[in-house]
């Protein structure tokens with residue numbers, strides 16, 4: 001049986017970043033991915049342009065995540081904030097560019113370049129990535145963990161679960177990590193769709209299907225009181241309403257478990273619409289999953305489980321989600337790096353090379 005320091009389960013945003021981070025620290029690590037290619041969801045991000053983060057301070061970003069996600073993510077984001085993320089990509093050969101709304105993209109505006117960077121870095125740092133390797137079981141052993149896939153069994157001292165949420169299951173994230181977590185004693189927070197549109201009465205659509213309104217403000221009203229406000233696009237779809245102002249509202253509603261609510265939509269020309277949505281679109285259509293492994297059972301300083309020592313989590317498998325604008329990738333990347341830094345310490349490795357003084361390319365071996 002093969003043995004390694006760290007097995008990373010999932011080759012999405014969090015798992016790929018974790019693999020590269022493990023390489024930066026000189027850990028012996030293996031990334032296992034169920035699909036025949038990694039990063040299926042990453043390739044879809046930002047309409048295939050990949051909105052990597054938002055160009056604001058880490059502290060502002062934490063406020064925008066809100067409770068309970070912001071406080072939980074604080075150690076992760078402070079250790080690898082939006083400016084460090086941009087410097088990291090640049091240092092690894094992919095410059096970033098800031099566009100409208102402070103949204104940060106790779107300068108080529110191609111998600112495939114982000115994926116290629118990760119693949120190149122894994123190869124350069126000699127971190128193996130095994131695709132078409134669906135992990136079927138994760139068990140605790142006396143000295144670590146035993147990970148079983150269809151045709152091999154691997155043992156490691158530490159495991160990082162980065163299997164994603166349950167949205168867009170065709171990309172490979174179907175909730176396996178949450179099920180293993182449950183078997184290993186964790187509580188799961190109920191799944192709700194975050195960043196999704198709403199179905200509405202057909203009369204709301206009024207022959208407007210395909211219309212996109214810009215610079216719209218949406219007031220979320222619950223129990224007769226304004227609960228929050230979002231800004232962005234408002235789009236009339238065949239099945240209902242979407243656009244960033246609406247999807248951000250859906251996340252707020254899911255996070256606060258509102259049952260009774262309405263949306264007051266203020267268009268740029270001064271007109272106002274009041275909508276009482278029938279329901280949200282399903283979680284499989286949401287850009288992010290609200291719910292997952294309960295945050296109070298994970299040490300936010302290290303991302304290690306409080307229930308199962310040696311087991312770490314990063315990315316959307318946890319009950320973390322953010323608004324549109326690159327928050328979710330930032331959360332995946334930052335949590336992955338903090339988890340690997342914590343594992344590195346346990347293996348007697350030093351910290352990451354400072355991003356302040358990073359050379360244009362990381363030094364090759």
Ligand SMILES: Cc1cc2nc3c(=O)[nH]c(=O)nc-3n(C[C@H](O)[C@H](O)[C@H](O)COP(=O)(O)OP(=O)(O)OC[C@H]3O[C@@H](n4cnc5c(N)ncnc54)[C@H](O)[C@@H]3O)c2cc1C
Nearest residue numbers: 010012013014034045046051135164172315316326328329
């Ligand atoms: C259409 C769309 C657009 C988006 N755009 C943006 C954007 O522009 N900016 C942004 O910040 N966020 C965006 N998001 C959200 C963002 O993509 C996710 O939050 C992020 O990808 C989560 O990363 P993750 O690594 O936790 O999970 P994922 O990216 O879902 O990766 C999980 C990986 O684990 C693998 N896996 C699962 N189970 C197993 C198993 N049993 N064995 C082996 N491998 C397994 C999966 O195949 C998958 O590759 C978007 C999401 C969608 C759906």
